[in-house]
Amino acid sequence: MDSFKELQESISNALVSTTRTATRIGAADIPFQRTLNPEVATALDEQNARLLQLAQRLLANAASSSEATAPKLPDVDAIDGNWRGIIDVVDSLLERADTALDEYTGVVKRLAQTGAQPNEPAKKIRMTHLPNTWPKPQLSFEHVPQNNETGGFRPLLTSKPHAKVPFAECFKTFKDDNGREQYPHPYQTEIESYQYPPWMYEKSDPQPYPPFESTTAALVDTPEALAEMLAELKKAKEIAIDLEHHDNRSYIGLVSLMQISTRDRDWIVDTLKPWRRQLQCLNEVFADPNIIKVLHGAYMDIVWLQRDLGLYIVGLFDTFHAARSLGYTGASLAFLLSKFANFQAQKQFQMADWRIRRPLSADLFNYARADTHFLLYIFDNMRNELIDRSDFSNPQLDKVSEVLEKSRETSLKRYEHPVYDTETGLGNGGWYRLITRTPVRYTPQQFAVFRAVHKWRDDVARAEDESPLFVMPNHVVFSIARVLPADKAALFAVTQHMSHILRARADELVAVINRTKDLPNPPDLDETLNKISAMLYQAREERKGAVAKPVLEEAPAVSTLNLTPMFPTPVGPPPRAEESKFWGSLLSGGASTQRSQDVVDITLGIPLPPLTAEVFAETVGSTAAEETPKPEPKFIPKEERPGEDKRTDIFIVKQLGGKRKRGAVDSPATPSRDADLAGNADEVMLEEDPEESRRAAKALKKQQKKEKKRLEALRQAGEEDVEEQEEAKEEEEAPFDYASAPSVMRAHDAERNRNKNEGGKKKKEEKKKSAAYNPYAKLADVPKGLARTQKEKAGRSKTFRS
Template sequence: MDPFKTLQDTISAALVSTTRSATQLSGADLPFQRSLNPALGTALDAQNARLLQLAQRLLENAAASSDAVGPKLPDVEAVDGNWKGVVDIVDSLLEKADISLDEYTGVVKRLSPSGDQATAASKSRSTAPKHIQKPQLSFEHPPQNHETGGFKPLVTTKPHAQIPLEQCLETFRDSKGREHYPHPYQTEIETYEYPSSVYRKAEPHPYAPLESTTATFVDTPEALAAMLAELKTAKEIAIDLEHHDNRSYIGLLSLMQVSTRDKDWIVDTLKPWRRRLESLNEVFADPNVLKVLHGSYMDIIWLQRDLGLYVVGLFDTYHAARSLGYPQASLAFLLDKFTGFKAQKQFQLADWRTRPLTDDLFKYAQADTHFLLYVYDNMRNELVERSDLDDPEQNKVHDVLVKSKETALQRYEYPLYDTELGLGSAGWYRLLSRTPVNYNPQQFSVFKAVHKWRDDLARAEDESPLFIMPNHAVFSIARTLPKDKAGLMSVIQHLSHILRPRMDELVTVISEAKSAGENGPDLNDTLKKISEILYPEREVAKRMEQIATEPVSAFAPTLQPAPSIATLDTPAPRTPSSSFWGTLWSGGAAQQRRPVSTLSVNLALPLPPLTAEIFAESGGFSNEPDTPQTEKREHVFVPKDERPPEDERTDIFVVKQLGGRKRKRTEGAEETSATPITASNPRVNEFDDDEMMLDEEDEEDEEDEEIRNKKDEKARRKAAKKQAKRQKALQEAAGYGDPPGYDPDEPAFDYASAPSVLRAREVEAEQSRSGKKKKDRKKKDQAFNPYAGLTNAPKGLPRSQKEGPGKSRTFTS
């Protein structure tokens, strides 16, 4: 099982348990419980002291491997007083965690130590000296940190050349007018043909047990010559490097491991004569020797920068692992998969400037290349087996070789500093773009000034900028804007021996940058400008993709013109407020109700001009565009006496008796539905006579109506019972019971027979004539109460009814 996954699950379970306990404690009234029970107060104080001690130990252990100092927590109030120190330690740990995750996933070569290797790591640190004199001070060619031009290759000769060295040193200028030197072996790498053995399966060459072998340490020119003679006879070699970048601005190549099928070498690359290692180009650039490296993205750069070495014929096992779809692509994973060797990768974090090397460091360095050729044999066979060499799309071998060539073609360039835009490997843009901050112009100006001051100091002292001042301290200074030395020391918990004597100088830099930032550029505007410079094609492609994915309306069959390159008017890449809820709180609903401009709507048929005269006519748009428009008709006042009489009836109904004779209900319905009532229908003229005959036949109608009402009432009750029974069955199936006070015999509310608010007077008069409403005549004049029958409505679901597990509420009509 993956040890990292096991550790992650253990930590997650512990965090969940701790969070739940803290939540439960926060909901309890501890001060009240303390006042009731003195023994509980004593126990709480003891637990508080224990938790503070544990927290202080955790912070001290975390600070031991970071650039901060653990704060003291003697009591609860000290947590708030030293909160900045806690934040600095957490920030430093998060920075290291980000790097460690890249190492673990194989993005970079370095890997973080695993939990079961902590003992070996502590043993290695205990044997190594704490203070090591900088080896670069004794180099014949010390590193140059202030170079501004293009990096000139260090090679003085060019073995196995297809193009002479003189032509390879002719400079060229890029699009920005900067001068560069080409890759000396660019033509040799691009035209290189891998040996046929790379495309064939073969039995892996066995390796000798690591315990029975030892590597040869090369630390003299004579040992270098002997190693070079043996390497020239090999067909494949494995190469690996160890680098140190904590006490040097550009870093130091500290060690190089080389292995053949039968022998291992460890080369000391910190000797003053390290430039003589250029002679290894006789093998490294030899097209007849295949060079196997793992994760060589940075190795190629380090070889060029420090030793002037170039690799022709590279096979990178990292690209092979990605092409084969392995769950991990680290060297430790490959060694464990193919050889069962457990690499103690925590030694990657060791100080490789240590001389002499400890036994653990020496054995670890040998293991990096001792098994690598055997790993290459197995991965090559798997690539060939899973490739179709005749189909370029299914040729995994070809893909790995192409990516390996691209890696070998990298060129080292000096880390230039761009003060205005912060571009480049040493600039502030990369750091600021990864951190969610929203500085005002003054804070932004201070951030740039402090970052530039730290970089200048690191170049002058040949130190790593992170050793002088960690990144989180730069952010803290820009956020708080300290005014004096005391405020600066409260922000920066850890002061390196280089930074401490320069505190006054840093305070001056902050003060000047703060004054210059009052009218300085805004952070969001600057980030927009940089984004448009770096990714103009990306912005265009994104907009084109949005247009391609938008649905095409039937009213707009033609496509709009392609958008131009993004300008400074584009939205800022970050906003002062969160947009997590979309337009819910930003007035999105109001914006959606805005009328659509007619300029943005393309119709299939043209419309006439929408002028005020068109809407002034009663007929709306005219079908005859040539007809002259009529004048607007004005309203003429008509006295009340001269107005036509209005129909006082408030509802529409059908008279049951027509023509002065008694009919059956079905007959009247058939005649009513068959003969429409129009202006020419004579039944309309007979309407008044029928209305008068209603009083004469009231008695017979009442008897028929009473019978029908009883039948209808019986049918309604029967249907209501069936409906209640069906609803009860559904509720029982869904896990609900009947609500309190539910009566299954209660009939459903009949909205059709409910008294109408509009015809309240007529209904009362009709009920009074039929004898159903026997009340005093005096009460007839009272106003109608529309809320009188409000309590007769069916009861809703009670509030105590809750959902059952795995079930949802079901509502039926």
């Protein structure tokens, strides 16, 4: 322990001294110091190389005992390029430390002995996944998945229970918007015409679920167990269903587990059995309109059931749509379990590899069972809440019907084979969505390599039945397109985390890169994106613009006008701009992608004539006064100019009247001012209308009377007050003497000399008159904030006072 303490102290002291030395020069001053002194630049380069070497050795040692790969750091720029690899190494260290702490404290041992309780909070458990050498379960299926099918997905049905449309009608193809042949949804008519039972709109007490701890689920992994479960499900009024899906080691993915629950029992169905297609017998329950099927977030479950098992659901209630309609703060299944059942789901198993060897461990078994064990109880509570918050007389406020309609639309989803389009990159697995969501700027050569590498990855994933992300992550595709490696060594330097498939096919990928780099006239990134964006925009306009055409043909007034559009119809909004409208060309090197936006179609209620140049031209004869030429000014000598009026036009607004400020006091010398007012009034009356003159004279006399009364009241109140107020008024009205004012620049020196001459004593009046200039005096004239909150003291309360 003492040796460890000494080592810890020595490391801490070394780090403190190193940090202090490094912070003596600011980071912004380092380039300046480099240019000022070449010796400093050389020393910095040597230290950088030494630190990079030490960091490389540390990363290599840390990654030697983990699955992470230490990145190579040949220079400073390599740190930014390999930052993701550095983070992976650090994460592996933290994960190992976390595992060691769990082993030391006994958490792992306790879980291994007793097992994690299902209602306890989630604990850190190390997951086990199938190794790369483990045989894939899909290779043992009776119908091995085919990843290169290009036509429409043919339903897997061999029979159609509860059918309204004959079974043979389900295999008549149609053409979609892209001209490809597709098979219809086998139960489309049954789902669209389905009427939910009346009890869905009636409240009922939620039926409690069986205790989780004292019950268990039955494992269905044989045809006999399947038949027994089917017989029990046919007696139910509603059932809960959930799936566990795996897509990391499969191109299209595969359903690995299915959970089904009734009010009394739970089942775990192993869907990795070679006879998995025999599960189509469950359509006798799944397509039964008399049984409600409750699922959570069934958007993908509906598609997976069709693709792998040939199952279709009629009468779906999706609790995800119910949570959204009720405005819950969360819409996940874990949130609903915590809200209604007070059950904390162990969501660390959500990304588990459900292909692992059967039988499942107790932790995985309980996690899978919990997804449906409480779901029917949650369904009861949410249905009652939807009924309480619905107004069945107003379709806009009928939340029950809203949730059922959205559930119906979800159950109508149809699976289609993934088609890869090399030219446009459209589709779920295409390159168009990936590159439009990533701010990259590629040259034509780099863009061509990006498309070629992306296509090569998809072909390899289909051939090996692997996920494209398992073959090569997305960031590696971008790195290869940016660097353009010419050989295997350069390729391995770019791809730090390399799968065994990529390592085995490295020569093939290098050949694809070199062959694509030599292609003449490679496509430009911006031009290609603009073409695809225009094509998508035109397709959207054709779908939504078919209704507006008959409206223009029916209007007779519009047909007689020669309409010209105010703005040219755009072919399509550009997906990205050459430069930012706000930043200009500052970020042109890494300009981010601008997503295509629909252009708003502005339709005017009254058609406008063509806005040509003639519309804005001046009409002849409309402005005759402006067209008359103005006479040029003529110079008149001073001797010939007429004499000026000697009477002055200067007057004082304050003397002519107006409201006075409250509290203001006039000077006692009112008679002379009244005389001036009278004189001015006479001069004004000579030049004005007689009627107006009489009104002005009357108002002036009235004002003079008020002034006399006010002054008489002031004299009675006290002569001294009047004199003081008059003196104060004279001081206020006295003009400012700039010559005798103290200097602003030398204000403090003048104050100091004045204090020295007077012996440090100043009278109150002189201090008021000759105060030094303070440029910060106005800073105090600001609104004051709230007072600081007072803390309560022992025995007293600030809220109630006696």
